[in-house]
Amino acid sequence: MGRKKLTVTRTLSSGRTIRYKTLDKGKPGRTPKRKRWAKFETETGWEKTMLAGKRRRLVLEAHKNDYLASGRAMQQLANVTTDERTELLAGRDARWFFKEHKRLKGSSKRK
Numbered sequence: 001m002g003r004k005k006l007t008v009t010r011t012l013s014s015g016r017t018i019r020y021k022t023l024d025k026g027k028p029g030r031t032p033k034r035k036r037w038a039k040f041e042t043e044t045g046w047e048k049t050m051l052a053g054k055r056r057r058l059v060l061e062a063h064k065n066d067y068l069a070s071g072r073a074m075q076q077l078a079n080v081t082t083d084e085r086t087e088l089l090a091g092r093d094a095r096w097f098f099k100e101h102k103r104l105k106g107s108s109k110r111k
Contacts, residue, residue, distance in 0.1 A: 040073070059073065059074060071098040
């Protein structure tokens with residue numbers, strides 16, 4: 001898989017024009033396909049417009065009631081998204097799943 005070279009032309013404030021070659025990094029705000037690492041294999045139905053309870057219930061059901069897997073999926077979404085609202089809500093959901101996992105794990109040890 002070869003990397004594409006791109007010729008960039010810039011005009012400086014002094015009026016001088018310079019040209020140089022650089023690696024094609026894709027469109028602004030987009031990650032090139034070769035650098036994408038996130039794989040979302042589980043369809044959850046999560047949407048940022050839903051209420052917190054419904055979002056979390058859908059994710060938990062999709063991950064077979066595994067709080068840790070649900071938290072990891074939400075954390076991954078929060079890390080790769082470019083939308084601020086999605087990052088905020090997915091991060092909150094991830095922290096909630098991790099907190100619940102810790103609480104449930106601790107209560108099983110007491111029995």
